[in-house]
Amino acid sequence: MSRWDSDFVYAFKRSPVACVSAGVVCLLVLAAVFAPWIAPLNPFDMAALNLMNGFTPPLAPNAFTGETFLLGTDDQGRDLFSAILYGLRVSLFVGFAAVALAMFLGVFLGLLAGYRGGWVDTLIMRMADVQVTFPSILIAMLIYGVAQGLIAPDNRGDLAIGILILSIGLSEWVQFARTVRGTTLVEKEKEYVQAARLMGLNPLAVMVRHILPNVTTPVLVIATITLALAIIAEATLSFLGVGAPPTEPSLGTLIRIGQDFLFSGEWWILLFPALTLLLLALSVNLLGDWLRDTLNPRLK
Amino acid sequence: MNVLETQALTQVFDRSQSAWLRRLTGAAIDQLVAVDQVSIQIAPGETFALVGESGSGKSTLARMIVGLDRPTSGQVLLNGEPFNPRQMSHRRQVQMVFQSPYASLNPRWRVQDILREPLQAFGLRKSGQDQAARVSELLDQVGLSQSDGARYPHEFSGGQRQRISIARALASEPTFLVCDEPTSALDVSVQAQVLNLLKQLQKDLGLTYLFITHDLAVVRSMAHHIGVLKHGQLVEQATADRLFADPQHPYTQMLLDAAPVIA
Amino acid sequence: MSLLSVQGLRVEFPTRRGVLTALDGVSFDLDRGEILGLVGESGAGKSMTGAAIMGLIEPPGHMAGGQITLEGQRIDQHPERYRGSHIGMVFQDPLTSLNPLQRIGDQLMETLKIHHGLDDATAKRRAMQALDEVGIEGKRRDHYPHEFSGGMRQRVVIALALASDPKVLVADEPTTALDVSIQAQILALLKQLCRDRGTGIVLITHDMGVIAQTTDRVAVMYLGRLVELGATDQVIHQATHPYTQGLMASTPTLAGSVDQDLFQIPGAMPRLDAVPAGCAFHPRCDRAMPQCKTHAPEFDGRRACFWSES
Ligand SMILES: Nc1ncnc2c1ncn2[C@@H]1O[C@H](COP(=O)(O)OP(=O)(O)OP(=O)(O)O)[C@@H](O)[C@H]1O
Ligand SMILES: Nc1ncnc2c1ncn2[C@@H]1O[C@H](COP(=O)(O)OP(=O)(O)OP(=O)(O)O)[C@@H](O)[C@H]1O
Ligand SMILES: [Mg+2]
Ligand SMILES: [Mg+2]
Numbered sequence: 112m113s114r115w116d117s118d119f120v121y122a123f124k125r126s127p128v129a130c131v132s133a134g135v136v137c138l139l140v141l142a143a144v145f146a147p148w149i150a151p152l153n154p155f156d157m158a159a160l161n162l163m164n165g166f167t168p169p170l171a172p173n174a175f176t177g178e179t180f181l182l183g184t185d186d187q188g189r190d191l192f193s194a195i196l197y198g199l200r201v202s203l204f205v206g207f208a209a210v211a212l213a214m215f216l217g218v219f220l221g222l223l224a225g226y227r228g229g230w231v232d233t234l235i236m237r238m239a240d241v242q243v244t245f246p247s248i249l250i251a252m253l254i255y256g257v258a259q260g261l262i263a264p265d266n267r268g269d270l271a272i273g274i275l276i277l278s279i280g281l282s283e284w285v286q287f288a289r290t291v292r293g294t295t296l297v298e299k300e301k302e303y304v305q306a307a308r309l310m311g312l313n314p315l316a317v318m319v320r321h322i323l324p325n326v327t328t329p330v331l332v333i334a335t336i337t338l339a340l341a342i343i344a345e346a347t348l349s350f351l352g353v354g355a356p357p358t359e360p361s362l363g364t365l366i367r368i369g370q371d372f373l374f375s376g377e378w379w380i381l382l383f384p385a386l387t388l389l390l391l392a393l394s395v396n397l398l399g400d401w402l403r404d405t406l407n408p409r410l411k
Numbered sequence: 412m413n414v415l416e417t418q419a420l421t422q423v424f425d426r427s428q429s430a431w432l433r434r435l436t437g438a439a440i441d442q443l444v445a446v447d448q449v450s451i452q453i454a455p456g457e458t459f460a461l462v463g464e465s466g467s468g469k470s471t472l473a474r475m476i477v478g479l480d481r482p483t484s485g486q487v488l489l490n491g492e493p494f495n496p497r498q499m500s501h502r503r504q505v506q507m508v509f510q511s512p513y514a515s516l517n518p519r520w521r522v523q524d525i526l527r528e529p530l531q532a533f534g535l536r537k538s539g540q541d542q543a544a545r546v547s548e549l550l551d552q553v554g555l556s557q558s559d560g561a562r563y564p565h566e567f568s569g570g571q572r573q574r575i576s577i578a579r580a581l582a583s584e585p586t587f588l589v590c591d592e593p594t595s596a597l598d599v600s601v602q603a604q605v606l607n608l609l610k611q612l613q614k615d616l617g618l619t620y621l622f623i624t625h626d627l628a629v630v631r632s633m634a635h636h637i638g639v640l641k642h643g644q645l646v647e648q649a650t651a652d653r654l655f656a657d658p659q660h661p662y663t664q665m666l667l668d669a670a671p672v673i674a
Numbered sequence: 675m676s677l678l679s680v681q682g683l684r685v686e687f688p689t690r691r692g693v694l695t696a697l698d699g700v701s702f703d704l705d706r707g708e709i710l711g712l713v714g715e716s717g718a719g720k721s722m723t724g725a726a727i728m729g730l731i732e733p734p735g736h737m738a739g740g741q742i743t744l745e746g747q748r749i750d751q752h753p754e755r756y757r758g759s760h761i762g763m764v765f766q767d768p769l770t771s772l773n774p775l776q777r778i779g780d781q782l783m784e785t786l787k788i789h790h791g792l793d794d795a796t797a798k799r800r801a802m803q804a805l806d807e808v809g810i811e812g813k814r815r816d817h818y819p820h821e822f823s824g825g826m827r828q829r830v831v832i833a834l835a836l837a838s839d840p841k842v843l844v845a846d847e848p849t850t851a852l853d854v855s856i857q858a859q860i861l862a863l864l865k866q867l868c869r870d871r872g873t874g875i876v877l878i879t880h881d882m883g884v885i886a887q888t889t890d891r892v893a894v895m896y897l898g899r900l901v902e903l904g905a906t907d908q909v910i911h912q913a914t915h916p917y918t919q920g921l922m923a924s925t926p927t928l929a930g931s932v933d934q935d936l937f938q939i940p941g942a943m944p945r946l947d948a949v950p951a952g953c954a955f956h957p958r959c960d961r962a963m964p965q966c967k968t969h970a971p972e973f974d975g976r977r978a979c980f981w982s983e984s
Binding site (some may be wrong): 458464465561568569570571598599600601603604606607610611614625626627628629631632633634635651665666667668669670671672673 | 715716749753824852853854855857858861862880881882883884886887910921922924925926927929930931932936937938939942981
Binding site for chain 2 (some may be wrong): 301302303304306307308309310311312320324325
C-alpha cells in the first residue's frame with residue numbers, strides 16, 4: 112500500500128522523537144549484531160583476560176599494565192565496553208525471541224478466540240484474565256522455577272537462555288491475544304470475510320489468509336511496546352540471579368555484578384550497563400508509543 | 412423449473428439467557444423470528460426483488476439462501492434438489508454481491524489476487540497462466556482495465572469497488588447471484604452504471620438474481636418479480652407490473668406512497 | 675435582503691501535495707421560509723458548504739475567500755457566536771449528535787437554558803412543547819436516545835436544533851440512513867417547520883426524489899463548484915446543465931421499466947488533486963466543445979456552462 116507507506120514515512124520524518132529513538136534502537140541493534148567485530152576484546156576468552164587489569168577506571172591507564180579501556184574494566188579485568196556489547200546481544204536476543212513467542216501465541220489464540228467465539232473464546236479469554244492478575248515477572252519466575260526443577264543441573268547453563276525466553280514469552284501473550292481478538296471480532300463481520308466463506312474456505316484459511324493481514328498493524332505496535340517490557344523483564348530476572356548465567360551475561364547480569372562494587376568506589380561497573388539498558392528500553396518504548404499514536408489512534 | 416426455491420424458510424434468533432440463568436432471574440424466553448416461513452420461487456434468467464423496511468429480514472433471508480447461516484427450519488432448493496453449501500459444486504453456483512463497497516474487499520489484497528482466490532478455491536483454473544487469463548476476462552466483463560488488477564482496493568472509487576465485487580462473484584461461473592443492496596451506498600450516477608452492468612451481465616451470461624433493496628424506483632428498473640417482506644413475513648408477491656399497478660397489501664401501498672417521486 | 679447569503683465562497687485545504695480547493699466561487703441566497711436543496715455526487719462539496727456556513731471547517735482547511743452574511747451581517751469571522759443559536763444543524767447520523775448518557779428531555783432543557791436563559795420550569799415546559807412539535811409524546815422525555823427508533827432519534831435531533839429558535843437550519847443528509855416511510859415523516863416535518871416558523875433550511879442530499887418533493891430551489895454542485903441553480907421545478911424538468919440532466923436521467927423512477935437501461939454519465943468525478951483544466955465536467959460531458967477544455971465557464975447566477983440549447 113504505497114500511499115499508506117508514504118504517509119507513514121512523512122509522519123516519521125516530521126517527528127524528532129521517532130527519528131532519534133529509531134536511530135538509537137538501530138545503532139544498539141547493529142552494535143549487538145556486530146559485537147564480535149566491534150568489541151576490542153572478547154570478554155569471554157579466558158586466555159585474553161588479565162586479572163591484573165581488574166578495576167581499571169574508564170579512560171585511565173591501569174596502574175600495573177598501563178593498558179587503557181574506554182569504559183574501564185570489571186573485577187576480573189574484563190573490558191566493560193566489550194562486555195556491554197556482548198550483554199546487549201544477549202538482552203536483545205532474549206527480548207526479540209520472547210516477543211516472537213508471545214506474538215505467535217497471542218496472535219494465534221486471539222484469532223481463534225475471536226473467530227470461533229463461544230466456549231473457545233470464553234476459555235481463552237478467562238485464561239488471559241487470570242494471567243493478567245499476576246504480575247508478569249512473577250509468572251516468569253514461576254515458569255523459570257518449574258523449568259529449573261525439571262532440568263538436570265548439568266544442562267542448566269545451556270538451557271538458561273531458552274528458559275528465560277520461554278518464561279518471558281509466556282507471560283506477555285495476553286496483550287496480543289486481547290487486541291487481536293478485538294480486531295478479529297470487527298473484521299470477521301466485514302463482508303470480505305463472508306465472501307471468503309462463500310468460496311468454501313475452511314475457517315483456518317479464512318483466519319490466516321484474510322483476517323491475519325488485517326491485524327498486523329496493532330500487532331506491530333504491541334510488539335514494539337512488549338519488546339521494551341521483555342528487555343526490562345529479562346534484566347530484572349537476570350538481576351535477581353534467575354536469568355542469564357554469568358557465563359553468558361546480559362545487561363541485567365552485568366548490573367547485578369556491578370552492584371557489588373558500587374559502594375567500594377568502582378561506580379563504572381554498574382553505571383555503564385545500567386545506562387545502556389536505560390537507553391535501550393527508553394528508545395524502544397518511545398518508538399512504540401509513537402507507532403501507536405501514528406498507526407492506530409484508537410488503540411490509546 | 413426454478414433455479415432457486417425456498418420452502419418455508421425460517422430463521423429464529425434466540426436472544427434469551429441460558430436455561431438455568433433464566434430460572435434464576437425469572438426472565439422470559441426472548442426469541443426473534445427474523446424470517447418467518449418464507450417460500451419463493453425464482454425462474455431462470457429472472458430478477459426477483461425483495462423489498463421491505465430496515466429490519467424486515469431481507470439480509471437474513473439472503474444469508475440463509477447463500478448458505479452463510481443455517482436456517483432454523485425450511486430448506487433451499489437449487490435446480491430442484493436440496494442446496495448443500497458444503498458441496499463445492501453447489502457452492503460454486505450461488506454467489507453474493509454485498510452492500511458496502513468499503514468492507515467487501517480485503518484492503519490488503521491486490522485486485523488480481525482477490526479475483527484469483529475463487530478460481531483456486533473452486534479449482535476452476537489450474538495453471539497460473541489460465542488464472543491470469545480468466546482474471547483479465549473478468550476485469551473486462553465488469554468494465555475495468557487490465558492494469559487495475561495490480562492495484563489495491565483503496566485506490567478505487569465506490570462504484571469501481573462494486574464492479575470488483577461483482578467480478579469476484581462471477582469468477583466461479585455461478586448461475587445465481589444474490590445482490591444485497593449493491594447500490595445503496597452509491598451516488599445515482601454511479602448506481603446507474605452498476606445497475607446497467609448487472610442487467611448486461613444477466614443478458615450475456617443468463618444469470619438469475621435475487622435483488623435486495625429498499626428503493627422501489629431501483630426495483631422498478633431491475634425486477635421481473637417482487638416479494639414484499641414485513642417483520643420477516645412475505646406479505647405480497649407478484650410480477651413487477653402487477654405490484655406497481657395494483658398493490659394488494661396495505662403495507663406495499665404504504666411503501667409506494669412513501670417513496671419520493673419526481674413529479 | 676435575503677436571510678442568508680453566501681458569496682464567492684472558497685475553501686482551501688493545504689496539504690503536502692499542494693493546496694486543494696474544496697469549494698470555489700459558491701454563491702447563493704436563502705430566504706425566510708425557504709428550503710434550498712444542495713445536490714451533487716459524493717465529494718462534490720455539499721457537506722463542506724454546510725460546514726462553512728456553520729464555521730465548522732476542519733483545520734487545516736479554511737475559508738480562503740468570499741463571505742457569508744446572515745440578515746446583512748457577516749458571520750464568517752466569528753461563527754461561534756451564531757452557531758447553535760442563529761444557525762442550527764442536523765447531521766446524517768442522529769446518534770452522534772445526542773448524548774447517549776443523558777435523557778433527551780434533559781438535553782433539550784439544557785439547550786433551552788443556555789440559549790434563552792430560562793428557569794427550570796419554563797425550560798421544562800418549552801422542552802415538552804419542542805418534542806410535541808416534532809411529534810414525540812412529552813412523556814417520553816425521560817427516555818435515553820437508544821430507546822428510540824432511528825426516525826424518532828432524528829426527530830429529537832431536529833427538536834434539539836430548533837430549541838434555540840435558529841433562523842437558518844442546515845440539514846446534512848438528515849434521512850439518508852432512514853427508511854422511506856420514516857424519511858417521508860422527517861421531510862414533512864421540515865417542510866412544516868419552515869412554513870410555520872419561517873426558518874430557512876439548507877437541505878443537503880444526493881437523492882433527486884427528496885429534492886423534488888421538499889425543496890423550493892435547488893443548487894447543483896460538481897467538484898466544489900456550483901453548476902446550476904434555480905427553482906426546483908425548473909431545474910428538474912428543464913435542466914440546462916449537462917451534468918444536471920445526466921443526474922436526472924440516471925435517477926431510476928417508478929415509471930421506469932426492466933427492459934430499459936438507465937442513462938449513465940460516463941466515468942467518475944475526479945479527485946480534488948486531479949481537477950481537469952477548463953470546465954471541470956468536460957471529460958464526462960457529451961456536449962463538450964473545444965473551449966470547454968481550456969476555459970472554465972463563469973457561474974451567471976443560473977448555470978455555469980458554455981453550451982446552450984439552440
Ligand atoms: N445475528 C443476529 N442475532 C440476533 N438478531 C439478529 C441477527 N441478525 C439480524 N438480527 C435481527 O433480525 C432482524 C432482521 O435483520 P436483517 O438484517 O435481515 O434486516 P434487513 O431487512 O436486511 O434490514 P436492512 O435493510 O437494515 O439491511 C432485525 O431485527 C435484526 O435485528
Ligand atoms: N479534511 C480534509 N482534507 C482534505 N480534503 C478534504 C477534507 N475533508 C473533505 N475534503 C474533500 O473535500 C471535498 C468535499 O467533501 P464533502 O464532504 O463536502 O462532500 P459531499 O458533497 O458532502 O459528499 P458526500 O455525499 O459523500 O457527503 C471532497 O473531495 C473531500 O475529499
Ligand atoms: Mg440488510
Ligand atoms: Mg457529505
